[in-house]
Amino acid sequence: MYKELIMPTEISIKDKKTVVKGNVNRAALYARTQVVDVITADNERYYFIYYKNSLVYGDKLDKVEEGSFINKAFHEGIVIKAPHPLLKSLISHQSVSIPNKNKLFSQLQNHHSLHEIAHITTTLDSFFEKDELVKIIDKIYFHYKRNGNFIKSFQVIQILHDFAPSLKSAKERLNSQEFSSYHDLYNTPSLPSILKKDPLFVELHCFQNRSNPDMRLFLEDILKKHDRLLELLLLWLELPKKESIETYTGIAQQFVTMKDWIFILGEVNINPFRELPEARSTIEKMIKEGNAETAALCLLSYIHDLPTFYDAILTKLWEELSADFVGSHLDKFTFMFQQLVREGQYKEFEQKAFQLAVILFKENDLKIVQEKLLPIQKLLPRSEVIRKVNRMMELLEDPDGMMELGDYYAEFQQFDKAIDCFSWEMELQSHDPAPVLKISKMYQLKGMVKEAAAYQKVHNQLKSNQGIG
Numbered sequence: 001m002y003k004e005l006i007m008p009t010e011i012s013i014k015d016k017k018t019v020v021k022g023n024v025n026r027a028a029l030y031a032r033t034q035v036v037d038v039i040t041a042d043n044e045r046y047y048f049i050y051y052k053n054s055l056v057y058g059d060k061l062d063k064v065e066e067g068s069f070i071n072k073a074f075h076e077g078i079v080i081k082a083p084h085p086l087l088k089s090l091i092s093h094q095s096v097s098i099p100n101k102n103k104l105f106s107q108l109q110n111h112h113s114l115h116e117i118a119h120i121t122t123t124l125d126s127f128f129e130k131d132e133l134v135k136i137i138d139k140i141y142f143h144y145k146r147n148g149n150f151i152k153s154f155q156v157i158q159i160l161h162d163f164a165p166s167l168k169s170a171k172e173r174l175n176s177q178e179f180s181s182y183h184d185l186y187n188t189p190s191l192p193s194i195l196k197k198d199p200l201f202v203e204l205h206c207f208q209n210r211s212n213p214d215m216r217l218f219l220e221d222i223l224k225k226h227d228r229l230l231e232l233l234l235l236w237l238e239l240p241k242k243e244s245i246e247t248y249t250g251i252a253q254q255f256v257t258m259k260d261w262i263f264i265l266g267e268v269n270i271n272p273f274r275e276l277p278e279a280r281s282t283i284e285k286m287i288k289e290g291n292a293e294t295a296a297l298c299l300l301s302y303i304h305d306l307p308t309f310y311d312a313i314l315t316k317l318w319e320e321l322s323a324d325f326v327g328s329h330l331d332k333f334t335f336m337f338q339q340l341v342r343e344g345q346y347k348e349f350e351q352k353a354f355q356l357a358v359i360l361f362k363e364n365d366l367k368i369v370q371e372k373l374l375p376i377q378k379l380l381p382r383s384e385v386i387r388k389v390n391r392m393m394e395l396l397e398d399p400d401g402m403m404e405l406g407d408y409y410a411e412f413q414q415f416d417k418a419i420d421c422f423s424w425e426m427e428l429q430s431h432d433p434a435p436v437l438k439i440s441k442m443y444q445l446k447g448m449v450k451e452a453a454a455y456q457k458v459h460n461q462l463k464s465n466q467g468i469g
Contacts (some may be wrong), residue, residue, distance in 0.1 A: 009082065014047055015097075027080055030073040048096060131196075144156060220236075271305050
């Protein structure tokens, strides 16, 4: 429910001399690479590839082809969708300029090794022809081989073979005799020994096999060692463990607020109000700062599983929330009444039913209040509060029942409507001081001292006229 309050993650896209604005729809983490999907106001889709948090390339795509890296990232990577609070943290800048396509690969050399560029190249198959990308990887392979760097050339030919497995020349080179010793290294079960020679390979291998507990643990260690905390957090959120929630709460607070973290935990089926001690003070702070609706939206998603010490907070929310809000979420609030009936706490039931009626009367007429209270009536048909509301409906069209109706309105803190009822009675019974006294009391309750005094004076005069002391 809280997600409706999260603002979209906006991004400005500059393509040559044109600037368009859009909202991030989703993002996928795939090892060192992130893919970001943006939708513009005209419903056009832009996709951007980031490597180690730096923009590589992006452009408008009418369709993402099956089998492409982008497609793979959103099916096999860690995906977060709008309006997830962590989306903003994944986007390093709120504006991007699409790089010059013709100069892209020469510019990449200013920031990344040739080995990394070979891998990055495989992520761009939605924007370039595959044959063109194969040629770029091939050039890197021959560059390393000419310079006698055989292990790097082996690493690159592995990348090429994985990217284009049907390419006969890549397969032949990969399986050539000169690379046999490296095959032995990569076939060893010892990831630490491979990590020393090829950290990119190990990271990709562990990410792709992160369903394996050992691989996931090894990947976590890599991310921790290099302080890649956001990626570590996303990895944990994919398979969260309650026993480590304290550690990851500390990490999360570097990227999002505590109230956003409460929402995030809910998205991964962790009840933050049972597992997170800080959640209570966060909710209390929201209420104190006048954000009762935000606090309610956080709590109501867990209304069926809140610790009992939240009862006082829920009661406080009743006092702060608008009638419109309560009415819109009455199905959630009704659960509190179900609990009270099951536990036989009828006195508490009546107290909350009264509070609910007072809230609903603030912005609704009597007929609508009666309709909204029907679920409560079904839970406890003999509720005194419900009886009074139903009686008010009977009196509504009864000119002789205005005093009684006014008393009910007064009880539900509807002082203006009570005054209307007593005024009607005062006109019908112009010599009766009783309705005048009630009107005076209503103005006292409204804090309107002068009006209360004026009606008190009229009341005293009527009593005097009747010879009442």
